[in-house]
Amino acid sequence: MERVLDVYKTPYNENNPVVCMDESPKQLISSTKTTVPMRKGQEQRIDYEYIRHGVVNIFMANEPLMGKRLVEVTQTKTKKDWAWFVRKISDQLYPEANKITLVMDNFQTHSAAALYETFPAEEAKRIWDRFEFVFTPKHGSWLNMAEIELHALNRQCLSRHFSSKDKVIDQVNAWQDDRNNRTRKISWQFTTADARVKLKKLYPSIYD
Numbered sequence: 001m002e003r004v005l006d007v008y009k010t011p012y013n014e015n016n017p018v019v020c021m022d023e024s025p026k027q028l029i030s031s032t033k034t035t036v037p038m039r040k041g042q043e044q045r046i047d048y049e050y051i052r053h054g055v056v057n058i059f060m061a062n063e064p065l066m067g068k069r070l071v072e073v074t075q076t077k078t079k080k081d082w083a084w085f086v087r088k089i090s091d092q093l094y095p096e097a098n099k100i101t102l103v104m105d106n107f108q109t110h111s112a113a114a115l116y117e118t119f120p121a122e123e124a125k126r127i128w129d130r131f132e133f134v135f136t137p138k139h140g141s142w143l144n145m146a147e148i149e150l151h152a153l154n155r156q157c158l159s160r161h162f163s164s165k166d167k168v169i170d171q172v173n174a175w176q177d178d179r180n181n182r183t184r185k186i187s188w189q190f191t192t193a194d195a196r197v198k199l200k201k202l203y204p205s206i207y208d
Contacts, residue, residue, distance in 0.1 A: 073168050
């Protein structure tokens with residue numbers, strides 16, 4: 001936890017950007033009946049029966065200090081999906097950076113093995129060497145600022161039903177462009193000093 005908090009208090013450095021990455025599922029759903037609109041003397045009538053059309057995965061990468069984010073919708077959440085997304089962060093978002101500090105959780109697909117299973121060895125090594133990976137604690141995913149962006153995306157854009165992956169992509173792209181144009185940043189306030197007080201029970205007690 002303190003390693004993550006130390007990373008968050010480092011000043012902005014365009015040669016070593018701090019980026020947070022997370023992922024979230026989105027269920028695809030369509031209604032079975034058409035909503036009857038409101039009219040004089042009658043409220044809107046909605047039938048909540050629905051049909052499931054599977055699940056898609058949403059990858060989120062955001063740079064809190066610059067208000068930049070990259071969102072990608074994939075059909076699955078495999079090692080290869082993660083590897084391709086990480087390469088996008090490297091080559092599409094930060095091709096000129098010397099090093100990219102990437103904060104993410106300890107999910108099993110987030111490993112060097114994923115890169116080597118997806119790309120030739122030379123390419124996998126090139127991508128891996130471009131990053132410094134910083135992992136949140138097993139039960140501390142809330143420390144990942146990408147979760148804040150995902151909550152904003154779900155609340156502002158994906159709180160209703162979508163029946164297909166393409167419709168989700170259209171909405172996500174529009175949201176991403178708008179939020180990037182507004183350079184929405186995150187002002188992180190939780191510090192190591194706060195953690196040692198508010199989460200005191202997680203620290204061992206040492207007696208002379």
